[in-house]
Amino acid sequence: MKRSILETLNLARTNRRAAVTVSHLAQASTEVFVEGDDCPEPLRPLVVRALQSGRAGLVETEAGPLFVNAYLPPPRIVVIGAVHISQALALMSPVAGFDITIIDPRTAFATGERFSGVDLIAEWPEDALKLRPLDRFTALAAVTHDPKIDDDALKAALVAGCFYVGALGSRKTHAKRLDRLRQAGLSDAQTGRIQAPIGLDIGASNPAEIAVAILAEIVGELRRRDVGPLEGSAP
The missing domain is CATH 3.40.50.720 (NAD(P)-binding Rossmann-like Domain)
Known part of the structure; x- marks a missing residue:
């Protein structure tokens, strides 16, 4: 995971904000979205679902498999x-x-x-x-x-x-x-x-x-x- 992503996740945790990472397994790349941040429409339903449920999981899409992980502050x-x-x-x-x-x-x-x-x-x-x-x-x-x-x-x-x-x-x-x-x-x-x-x-x-x-x-x-x-x- 890139240092910039880890820094974003740590900052979100410090500020008690939720975050989601989306890993594109075929491209070996990862994006991070903090609650309140911009998210492209194809990914938005997946990100919203993760922000609400707090669950991680593998999702099959037309663009290839994605691994979605959620980082929620303790409620x-x-x-x-x-x-x-x-x-x-x-x-x-x-x-x-x-x-x-x-x-x-x-x-x-x-x-x-x-x-x-x-x-x-x-x-x-x-x-x-x-x-x-x-x-x-x-x-x-x-x-x-x-x-x-x-x-x-x-x-x-x-x-x-x-x-x-x-x-x-x-x-x-x-x-x-x-x-x-x-x-x-x-x-x-x-x-x-x-x-x-x-x-x-x-x-x-x-x-x-x-x-x-x-x-x-x-x-x-x-x-x-x-x-x-x-x-x-x-x-």
């Missing part, structure tokens, strides 16, 4: 609120391949006893997220049901382009939330990305089932995420 889940749902998510998320962080300024909830071995931050989200910035490979779930805690985190997630943004609450609660976020300067297109009520509609009735519904929705959004226009890179 993360940031949960705002150290509640019972969060405890269940903290157990399930690593099994599904997600790093997880719990943020809650309420020290009565954010305790090591309740979240043993979990990346737990007992600070206000706006302070914590300055040191742990959100990105396109982060899912944010706001579950405190407290606007003073949830709203700033939701705004930060929408501005950062998190692949998933969800919030606990009824439709009535969410309508009020949308009004507050619009007043904070967010557009309808941005606020329209919030999944609320949070989680897939599976009839969940307890914290563990709600956590399953949230995690399933997050996985679905990760695998179907819009990788956006691919706008300029070459090996």
Whole structure:
């Protein structure tokens, strides 16, 4: 592999951006495409599929066999609120391949006893997220049901382009939330990305089932995420 390709992959990894290499086996040549970069139309479906799935594989084309490899940043889940749902998510998320962080300024909830071995931050989200910035490979779930805690985190997630943004609450609660976020300067297109009520509609009735519904929705959004226009890179 060329040094320039390795440098591109290392830079993408440092910046938590996804990348795909396409090796033309007959020509013994390799191209690299970083998410957001330009990609010729014949290769674009293959690159998009790899960016979404994270899978590598051999593809037969009219131009000859190609080996497509994907390099995706480890996906993360940031949960705002150290509640019972969060405890269940903290157990399930690593099994599904997600790093997880719990943020809650309420020290009565954010305790090591309740979240043993979990990346737990007992600070206000706006302070914590300055040191742990959100990105396109982060899912944010706001579950405190407290606007003073949830709203700033939701705004930060929408501005950062998190692949998933969800919030606990009824439709009535969410309508009020949308009004507050619009007043904070967010557009309808941005606020329209919030999944609320949070989680897939599976009839969940307890914290563990709600956590399953949230995690399933997050996985679905990760695998179907819009990788956006691919706008300029070459090996």
